[in-house]
Amino acid sequence: MSEKQIDEVSGVETTGHEWDGIRELNNPMPRWWVWTFYATILWAVGYAIAYPAIPMITSATKGYFGYSTRAELQQDLNQAKASQMKLTDLVAAKTVQEIASDPALREFAIAGGASAFKVNCATCHGSGASGGPGFPNLNDDDWLWGGDLDAIQTTIAHGVRFESDSETHASEMPAFTDVLEPIQMRQVAAYVWGLTNKPSNPALAEAGKQVFADNCAACHGEDAKGKMEMGAPDLVDAIWLKSRGEDAIFRQVASPKHGVMPAWAGRLGDATVKELTIFVHSLGGGT
Structure with a gap:
């Protein structure tokens, strides 16, 4: 029977294994830890039997109880x-x-x-x-x-x-380049901007009042408050859809931008x- 070897530093018995002069101490795990480890193995085996757990080629084992979180969800x-x-x-x-x-x-x-x-x-x-x-x-x-x-x-x-x-809202502001002179477009832009802000040139704005009455009031109204039945915006509420300023208004008069909104009834259905x-x-x- 070989003699037990005791480590001089720790005073713990060694296993007899040695590598490059380093001896392995014989420090076994606590028994409670070992039994806990065994219990987890038994739990895993029981879980694999009771519930779906083991993957197969196209599915998995059903388990004794046949429970599935996916099925419950x-x-x-x-x-x-x-x-x-x-x-x-x-x-x-x-x-x-x-x-x-x-x-x-x-x-x-x-x-x-x-x-x-x-x-x-x-x-x-x-x-x-x-x-x-x-x-x-x-x-x-x-x-x-x-x-x-x-x-x-x-x-x-x-x-x-x-x-x-065929039932879509349809209205388009015409381009006035063929109707108005550039100075007239400047005048009406100054007038419209002056409805809610200070125009750059009051004289232009004053002249633009008549230009507006002759060319724009039919859609936007004589009071410039717009007409919903025509989709013509209110010009006196200081809310601008495209952009702000006399230059922006001038560009809209000369070459209007027209947005398009899709019809959603066919795509989403009546309820949505x-x-x-x-x-x-x-x-x-x-x-």
Whole structure:
């Protein structure tokens, strides 16, 4: 029987193994740790038997209990979808006025509309619906085609200047380069800017008043407050869709920019259009 070797520094028995003069100490793990380790092995074996655990070629073992977190999640999702479908069917069946007057249905429509807005509308109108150059701010009360529920629904469903939809809003400001002299366009630009700001040349603005009356009032109104039925913007509210300043107004008179909004009815369906209508109306600018 070989003699036990004791490490001189630690006083611990060695295993007898030695590498390059270094001896391995015989420090076994605590028994409670060993038994815990064995217990985890037994637990793993039991878990593999009881639940889906062992991968196969195209699937996995079903387990004794047949439990699956994926199946449970799918069941929850199916229940949620079924619940949503009931409300979605109600949205599709009711008018936007009826939806708005039902608190629970209105809340559901706003939530659905907010989600649809982020996916389909935020690219142009911004994530907060505040718009940008050429894209209307949907939070204010300045509306080109009307801000009540019916008007918003029509605009979303059929779009603006969208050629593929026969019911789309259609209006275009003509280019006045063939109608007005450059000085007249400068005059009317100064006049329109002067409605809400100080014009660069009061004399130009004064002359532009008659130019406006003769060429622009038919659409924008004699008071320049616009006409929703024509999509003509209000020019006295200091809200500018394209850009600000006399030069910008001059360019718009000479060579107008015309935005196009797609018709969403065919893409999203009637229920989603109604949800978007309720959502946009709820932003605070709806009338």
